[in-house]
């Protein structure tokens with residue numbers, strides 16, 4: 001027997017290799033949907049580039065990169081990485097008081113959070129620091145600059161250390177999602193999931209299947225969040241309670257409230273000239 005003629009290739013799907021997307025991965029494993037996709041795990045910056053370059057068909061994309069390429073993409077409904085208040089894993093860590101910050105190292109894996117940090121420092125605090133981009137290693141960043149912006153597991157670790165260190169902890173820490181919430185009154189969306197428009201036009205059924213798998217897998221993982229956290233803690237430096245708190249602090253939804261947050265962020269970013277104005281978000285038909 002030969003392979004069936006006309007068999008379609010699996011869709012090439014991106015996955016953020018941070019703990020923030022572990023619930024999503026759990027869901028894909030447990031539903032069996034992982035067998036139907038070709039999954040590429042990587043950091044957000046590299047996944048952004050791969051989706052825009054057409055090396056991936058569907059994947060997460062930093063909000064800022066989505067805003068830059070919105071015309072070529074369709075957004076998967078009701079799926080995002082965000083938070084309505086503190087997020088625990090997007091932080092500005094500083095060795096000096098905020099008003100004395102003159103240099104800021106920006107972690108190279110982020111696109112949204114580093115722009116958010118610049119907005120807050122410049123527009124909320126009236127600072128004009130100089131920036132450098134560096135690999136996301138907090139000690140080396142703080143050797144080069146007064147403050148550092150990191151995301152993902154490195155940032156979650158920094159939050160965890162600061163909480164355990166209490167008042168004796170040597171570094172100042174600002175949760176940038178909490179700061180955005182105070183400043184704008186709205187939730188923060190760091191990344192959305194999107195498909196390339198040309199792919200969605202050719203394979204609408206596949207986009208729907210992948211979206212269904214993500215959404216139902218995520219619901220499953222969040223229903224069993226204590227179990228997911230206990231399993232993950234076997235291989236991670238965080239304890240189950242910290243992980244369960246993290247997974248439930250993150251907001252994976254993309255409803256009206258989260259979209260209001262996106263519009264406010266997009267307007268501010270466009271006013272600064274960092275992204276083109278957002279006309280409308282085009283959603284995939286699922």
Ligand SMILES: C=C(O[C@@H]1C=C(C(=O)O)C=C[C@H]1O)C(=O)O
Pocket residue numbers: 016018020044061062063081082087089090109110111112113114151152153155190191
């Ligand atoms: C909340 C997070 O959201 C992330 C932040 C991103 C960015 O700043 O560009 C991109 C993807 C998300 O992983 C995190 O990484 O901790």
